[in-house]
Amino acid sequence: MLMTECLVTLKNATVRFDGPPVIDGINLTLNRGDIVTIIGPNGAGKTTLIKSILSIQKLSGGEIWLKPGARIGYVPQHLILQPTLPLSVRRFLMLTGEPEARCREALAQTGVSHLFDASIHHLSGGEKQRVLIARALARNPDLLVLDEPAQGVDINGQAALYDLIRTLRDQLQCGVIMISHDLHLVMAATDQVICLNQHICCSGRPEDISADPAFIETFGQQVAESLAVYHHHHNHQHTLHGDVVAGDGDACQHEDCHSHGTH
Ligand SMILES: Nc1ncnc2c1ncn2[C@@H]1O[C@H](COP(=O)(O)OP(=O)(O)OP(=O)(O)O)[C@@H](O)[C@H]1O
Numbered sequence: 001m002l003m004t005e006c007l008v009t010l011k012n013a014t015v016r017f018d019g020p021p022v023i024d025g026i027n028l029t030l031n032r033g034d035i036v037t038i039i040g041p042n043g044a045g046k047t048t049l050i051k052s053i054l055s056i057q058k059l060s061g062g063e064i065w066l067k068p069g070a071r072i073g074y075v076p077q078h079l080i081l082q083p084t085l086p087l088s089v090r091r092f093l094m095l096t097g098e099p100e101a102r103c104r105e106a107l108a109q110t111g112v113s114h115l116f117d118a119s120i121h122h123l124s125g126g127e128k129q130r131v132l133i134a135r136a137l138a139r140n141p142d143l144l145v146l147d148e149p150a151q152g153v154d155i156n157g158q159a160a161l162y163d164l165i166r167t168l169r170d171q172l173q174c175g176v177i178m179i180s181h182d183l184h185l186v187m188a189a190t191d192q193v194i195c196l197n198q199h200i201c202c203s204g205r206p207e208d209i210s211a212d213p214a215f216i217e218t219f220g221q222q223v224a225e226s227l228a229v230y231h232h233h234h235n236h237q238h239t240l241h242g243d244v245v246a247g248d249g250d251a252c253q254h255e256d257c258h259s260h261g262t263h
Pocket residue numbers: 017018022040041042043044045046047048049
């Protein structure tokens with residue numbers, strides 16, 4: 001079993017601009033191998049928290065510790081490129097300063113090696129995200145930071161993208177912290193969820209968090225219930241008509257399974 005290696009620790013981290021704190025008293029530890037997702041309403045301070053970890057945003061109070069020498073790969077929400085400037089994926093990746101072979105390898109790790117000579121302007125949303133992740137990987141990061149990686153990616157592409165993030169974590173044994181608005185996929189692909197609304201409302205394993213009163217207060221009963229159903233232990237089978245048949249374990253106790261039959 002691998003030793004836990006801490007990459008980032010925040011202690012009582014606070015950021016304020018002119019008014020009240022935008023993030024307030026955040027305590028957080030990120031270990032190698034963790035996938036942590038920050039969720040929260042608009043303006044909750046998610047980007048500010050990420051920027052603090054990237055050392056782009058100075059704290060107004062509290063402390064941040066980063067493992068000395070830790071390499072951070074950042075995948076931004078948007079890529080703003082000059083549309084009139086011809087730019088191939090190869091050239092884009094090599095702007096990292098890494099050798100061509102390493103750039104090629106990183107692109108293969110994200111499953112799009114065939115795009116090495118493509119124009120970056122012609123990529124689909126999902127392809128662009130994979131190229132951006134490859135750029136972050138080229139530096140062999142200890143920590144991968146992603147700001148809404150599934151934006152502009154269709155629903156199948158989103159599932160594939162979260163699979164990719166898990167695979168990369170397993171292969172590279174890096175830590176991952178991401179912001180996401182897609183609660184269902186987050187819940188399916190994350191080890192720890194942090195629900196942020198200036199302060200940490202609640203945090204924990206996805207299957208536990210949907211029952212937390214602070215989560216329900218922030219996201220509403222309906223969202224919490226839909227996630228609870230999504231996550232319950234599937235220990236039964238359905239007939240072709242959708243009726244529940246007890247499996248190896250106890251029959252499912254969820255009302256939703258019985259009333260709707262499928263999920
Ligand atoms: N440099 C800044 N100067 C002043 N206010 C700022 C600055 N950066 C962020 N804010 C404010 O801090 C608050 C939190 O912003 P932040 O971008 O961290 O939220 P977020 O949770 O990422 O939101 P969203 O989901 O909408 O992207 C917002 O009210 C924003 O206007």
